[in-house]
Amino acid sequence: MLLQVKNLHAGINGKEILRGVNLEVNKGEVHAIMGPNGTGKSTLAAVIAGRDVFDVTGGEILYNGKDLQSLSIEDRAREGIFLGFQYPVEIPGVSITNFMRTAVNEIRKFKGLDPLPGGEFLRLMEEKKRLVEVTSNLMNRSVNEGFSGGEKKKNEIFQMAMLEPMLAILDETDSGLDIDALRIVANGVNKLRRPDNAFVVITHYQRLLDHIIPDFVHVLFDGKIVKSGGKELALELEEKGYDWIKKEQE
Amino acid sequence: MQQENKESITAERFINLYEKNRKFLAANDTPGLKKIREDAMASFMNLGFPDTSIESWRLTDLDETFSRAYDYHLSPENGIDFQKVFQCNIPHLETAVIGQLNGWYVSKDVPLMELGNGIIMGSLAEARKQYPQLIEKYFGTMANDATDGFTALNTAFAQDGVFIYVPDKVKSPKPVQLINVIHHDDNLFLQSRNLIVLGANAGLSLVHCNDSYNHQASFSNIVTEIHIGEHGMLEHYKLQNLNNNSTLISSVFFRLEASANLESHYISLNGGLLRNNIGVLLNGRHANANLNGLYLMDRKQHIDNHVFVDHAFPDCTSNENFKGILDEHAHAIFNGHVLVRRDATKTDARQSNKNILLTDTARVNSKPFLEIYNDDVKCSHGSTTGQLDQDSMFYLRQRGIGEETARMLLMFAFADELVMKIAIPQLRQRLEDMVKKRLQGELQICEQCVLHCSTPDHPVEFPIDMSKL
Numbered sequence: 001m002l003l004q005v006k007n008l009h010a011g012i013n014g015k016e017i018l019r020g021v022n023l024e025v026n027k028g029e030v031h032a033i034m035g036p037n038g039t040g041k042s043t044l045a046a047v048i049a050g051r052d053v054f055d056v057t058g059g060e061i062l063y064n065g066k067d068l069q070s071l072s073i074e075d076r077a078r079e080g081i082f083l084g085f086q087y088p089v090e091i092p093g094v095s096i097t098n099f100m101r102t103a104v105n106e107i108r109k110f111k112g113l114d115p116l117p118g119g120e121f122l123r124l125m126e127e128k129k130r131l132v133e134v135t136s137n138l139m140n141r142s143v144n145e146g147f148s149g150g151e152k153k154k155n156e157i158f159q160m161a162m163l164e165p166m167l168a169i170l171d172e173t174d175s176g177l178d179i180d181a182l183r184i185v186a187n188g189v190n191k192l193r194r195p196d197n198a199f200v201v202i203t204h205y206q207r208l209l210d211h212i213i214p215d216f217v218h219v220l221f222d223g224k225i226v227k228s229g230g231k232e233l234a235l236e237l238e239e240k241g242y243d244w245i246k247k248e249q250e
Numbered sequence: 251m252q253q254e255n256k257e258s259i260t261a262e263r264f265i266n267l268y269e270k271n272r273k274f275l276a277a278n279d280t281p282g283l284k285k286i287r288e289d290a291m292a293s294f295m296n297l298g299f300p301d302t303s304i305e306s307w308r309l310t311d312l313d314e315t316f317s318r319a320y321d322y323h324l325s326p327e328n329g330i331d332f333q334k335v336f337q338c339n340i341p342h343l344e345t346a347v348i349g350q351l352n353g354w355y356v357s358k359d360v361p362l363m364e365l366g367n368g369i370i371m372g373s374l375a376e377a378r379k380q381y382p383q384l385i386e387k388y389f390g391t392m393a394n395d396a397t398d399g400f401t402a403l404n405t406a407f408a409q410d411g412v413f414i415y416v417p418d419k420v421k422s423p424k425p426v427q428l429i430n431v432i433h434h435d436d437n438l439f440l441q442s443r444n445l446i447v448l449g450a451n452a453g454l455s456l457v458h459c460n461d462s463y464n465h466q467a468s469f470s471n472i473v474t475e476i477h478i479g480e481h482g483m484l485e486h487y488k489l490q491n492l493n494n495n496s497t498l499i500s501s502v503f504f505r506l507e508a509s510a511n512l513e514s515h516y517i518s519l520n521g522g523l524l525r526n527n528i529g530v531l532l533n534g535r536h537a538n539a540n541l542n543g544l545y546l547m548d549r550k551q552h553i554d555n556h557v558f559v560d561h562a563f564p565d566c567t568s569n570e571n572f573k574g575i576l577d578e579h580a581h582a583i584f585n586g587h588v589l590v591r592r593d594a595t596k597t598d599a600r601q602s603n604k605n606i607l608l609t610d611t612a613r614v615n616s617k618p619f620l621e622i623y624n625d626d627v628k629c630s631h632g633s634t635t636g637q638l639d640q641d642s643m644f645y646l647r648q649r650g651i652g653e654e655t656a657r658m659l660l661m662f663a664f665a666d667e668l669v670m671k672i673a674i675p676q677l678r679q680r681l682e683d684m685v686k687k688r689l690q691g692e693l694q695i696c697e698q699c700v701l702h703c704s705t706p707d708h709p710v711e712f713p714i715d716m717s718k719l
Contacts, residue, residue: 050648051644072647072653073653074652077647077649082648089639089644089645091642093663094660099659103646103650106650106651107650110650163650
């Protein structure tokens, strides 16, 4: 099992947001997590990635059988956890090329590998750009600075392609995208799917799941996963909205 | 002539010294210059040294500086080691190097050179003898002796320093590097005076370094007047890397005539107490001044950038961009004052000051302000002070970049915005290296010049390769 979230409780400033989440993800699977706004979807993603503004107050997260709690943000990333941000951060003065080169080489160092020579790194960038259909003129610009919403999200997919994570969590990567950008994002995920990696796609709408076919769909409500099912659950949600879930819970 | 040694710095000391040496100081003065000197002394007697009761010095306390005793010399000491000064050239950059040691002009051959293209450069003391009319026309016309005690004292005791004259229509073929080195066995107070004149359509690139050679305490009161004639262009680089026991009061007064251009870069890497008074008078239509400042301070270092831009004519532009990173107990002050006079329509003035505080004990006082007497203007000012952005840190670390590397990357990116504006490629490269070293806490005040801190044979180690692939 790649990821095992057991009875996870977490919050911020004393306010509990996750109230006992259970989730199991195996290699080769795509999971979708859906749910209304403010139910803890982004918190779950951030807590798995190790964001320290959240306090884990109970339960555990196992990744490849290892407890993640003791690992730093960067070590989780180096072990293969990738978070696609809902709101990618603008970093003036740092070009995407330098950003990715630093990231790739720090991960290689962690694995005991030598830094990638400049030429090879460039070739890798070109290959991944083609794979995820990113145009080259973004590369020498500062990370996300002045990017449109779609460019930012495509850039997240490009970074995912570069870093080849084992577990990619995409936090509402589809929000604010037009249909072309949505297709590029979905194609990126589909091309990167392998038997030995897994994706957790957090989304508010069903439409992304027309392009990325999930193996499992979960509904997160009020800090808990209250319903799980196959891809047909997403269609049901699309049709009925979240109200029937709410009613079921009451 | 009298040498005054190992006394504390008091107004009385200088008033007495002036009385005793009046004739000596004015020996080469024209009547006009003599009057400027006398007026400045009268002004100093009235003003004295500033203390924290004066608004513009409220946050810069000189008590510790004044508590020490300093030597002060009215003539240069013997036994100058020229080599110490002149080895400070920037590698692979051809510059005309002129130097000052302990405030006195030093030269290998002649004290004042007149080049084939009419450029004059060398000792101000010598220029006062050889070109009295030229000096009289400009000297003392930009400095504010009437309101600032330090400037008044400098003018009253003005003897030597650097003089550069670039005639109309002449563009200096290579940058001039002006090296101010302090190397003295005892605590030293020094006052040098520089005068730089660019004629109409003249061009000059000036790299002005303030460096220490040892850890002896020093107290410098340096005044530089710079005139840029119509359509003239000055690229001005001020690099400060002094030891932690040094106090530097640097006052630079720029006067820009119509359509003149100034690109100024203050880069302060080290120093005990640095005070930069930067005065810019836009004295004709369509003059433009861009003022950039970068300061990286730690320990108990103190930097105070006081910038005053006077929009006296219509259609002028000014743009201030000051950024600082403060660690440990460092304290930075930014005081930017833009004055738009009543007739200065179509003024475009911008001020920005951004700071990163790395500790709870580092402090910033930022006060950009506009004083506007005309309605038809575009003015903006802004100031931000904060820690390294936590969202950015999380983003970088989530991609596998270690915490320390992520901090370096963000700090360097913050600083590099200003380093990138340096137009001389070799100097830009050198300063990128120095900023990296400084951020890693590896930059020492050097046995050699500030620009020799990393030699091409020993490139700076930095975890991030910022070079373009």
